[in-house]
Amino acid sequence: MTYDYVVIGGGASGMTAALILAKGGCRVALVEKSPRLAPVLRGFSRQGLHFDTGFHYTGGLGEGETLALCLDYLGISPGIETVAYRQDGFDLFRCDRSKFEFAFPVGYGRIRQSLCESFPGEEGAIDAYLEKVRTVCRALPYLSLDADWDLASSMQNLHGASLQDVLEGLTDNRTLRGLLMQHCLLYGVVPAEVSFAQHAAIMGPYYESVSGIRGGGRNLVSAFETSLNQHGVDLYCGSAARSLEFSAAGQIRALVLDNGQSLSCKACVASIHPQHLLEMVPDSCFRPVYRKRLRALEDTSSAFMLYAISDAPVEALKGANLFLAQALEDDAVFEAQSIKQSPMYIAASGYRAEDGAHQGLIGICPTPDSVTRKWAATKRGSRGEDYEAFKGEAMQRMLRRIEDALPEIRGQLTCVEGATPLTFGDYGNTPRGALYGVKHRIGQYNPMPRTRVDNLFFSGQAVAAPGLMGAVLSGFLTCGHILGHDRIREELKRCR
C-alpha cells in the first residue's frame, strides 16, 4: 500500500496536518518516535496526579476564535472542555526586587484599564501599543480568516521592527516597557530579537481570551487520537523516522523507520525540528546554502522545570499563573544560569482524576543548555551521580524560590519530578532541549512549508510560531499549500 502522505512527528502540528490531509481525502500515515503521540503535550502522572509539561494555557479558544475554529474543523472540540482563566488577572507578574505587581487581565478593554491605572500618564502609549497588536492580528492570514491572502507581505512584516524598538518608540517608562516584554517567556525570544509582529501574533489571542483544557494536555491528545482514528489515519508510534528514499527523478517515494519498516508514500510532511530532517535526506536534496541555513538556525532557550505536589490546592494559582522576575524594567533578564536570577513561571498542576482539581504546581526557569553540557554525551537513566545531585539541587532551589513567593504553602510542597535541558532534549526531541524549538527572530529565516523537493513539506512550530496555537496553525498553513489556501480557509469559515 502506498500512502498519499506520510507525516513525520506526532505533536500538535503533525496531528493537525495528518487530520487535514485525511479530511481532504488522502491516505495518511503519522509517524511518532515516542511510544505514544504528542509526548510534549501529553504530560505524565506521578502519585495518581496528572502533570502537564507542554501545555498549560492558550489564547484563541473563546467562542468563534481562531484556535477554537481550527479544533472544530479537526473534530477535536467535542472531546475537550475548555476552562476559562481569571478575567481580572490570568497572569500575575511580580517583581522580586521592587515588589511591584501587575495582574494582566483578559480583554483589550480590561487590559487598557488596568495598565492605565498602574501607569497614569501613559494612556497614549498604552492605546498605541494595543492598537498595534490588534492591527497585526487582523492582517495575518489564518490568524484572521478575514485577512487578505498575501503570505509574502505577511512574512515580511514578521521581520519588521523589534518588540523592544517599538516599545522604546512608544514610552520612556521602563517598568511599562518591561512589563509588556515579560510575555516573551511564552515564546522564548528576547525583546530585542523578536519582531513586534511576531510578539503581537502570539500574544494578541491571549489578550482576547485565555483558557486551559479540563484534564490538561492529556485530554487534548486523547481528543486528537479519537479524531485521527475516525478519519482513518494510520499511526506508527515507537519508532523514529530514519531516512527518506528518493526516486531517480528526485521525488520522495518512501520513509524508512528505525525498526526497518518502510512506508511507501507519494509525499511527506515533516513536523520535526528542521535540523533533524537534514539527517534523513541525502545532501543533494537541498542546495548547500539552504542546508547551511537550516544548520545555523538558532533555538529558543531551554529550562529547568519542577513538578511538585502540595498538601492543599494552591489558591493563588486558581485560574491564574504567577510570573516572578528579579526586575520588571526593560533590562530584565530572560534567561540565566542561576535559578535566583532567572525569571520563573509558576502554574497549577497535579490534577486529580476524580474532579480535575489541582493539588500541585509546576515551575519553569528558562536556562541555557550550557548548564548541562558536560553530561550531553550521557544517556537518560545513567547520567551519573553528579548529574543527579546537580538536578536535585536545582529543584530544591526552585522549590525554595516558590515557597518564598507563596509563603502560605511553605513546607507543603514535595518535588515529585524535575527536568533539565537534557530532559527536554530526550522527551521533546529537540537537539538542544529548546522549549519552543527554533527561534522566530528578526533576520533568521525559518523554513517555509514548501521545499525544493516538490513532494516534501515542512510544518511545525519552526514554521509558524510556538505554542499550541502556532503549531496547529502551522498544520493549516502547510496543508493550505498542499490542498489550496482558499479551500481550507473557506472550510474553516464554515465552522464559525
Ligand SMILES: Cc1cc2nc3c(=O)[nH]c(=O)nc-3n(C[C@H](O)[C@H](O)[C@H](O)COP(=O)(O)OP(=O)(O)OC[C@H]3O[C@@H](n4cnc5c(N)ncnc54)[C@H](O)[C@@H]3O)c2cc1C
Ligand atoms: C515546558 C513547556 C511548556 C509549554 N507551555 C505551553 C503552554 O502553556 N501553552 C502553549 O500553547 N504552548 C506551550 N508550550 C509549547 C508547545 O508545547 C509547543 O510549541 C508545541 O507543542 C509544538 O508542537 P509541534 O508539533 O510543532 O512540535 P512537537 O510537539 O515537538 O512535535 C514534534 C514531534 O516529532 C517527534 N519526532 C522527533 N523526531 C522524530 C523522528 N525522527 N521520527 C518521528 N517522530 C519524531 C517528537 O517526538 C515530537 O512528538 C510549552 C512547551 C514546553 C516545552
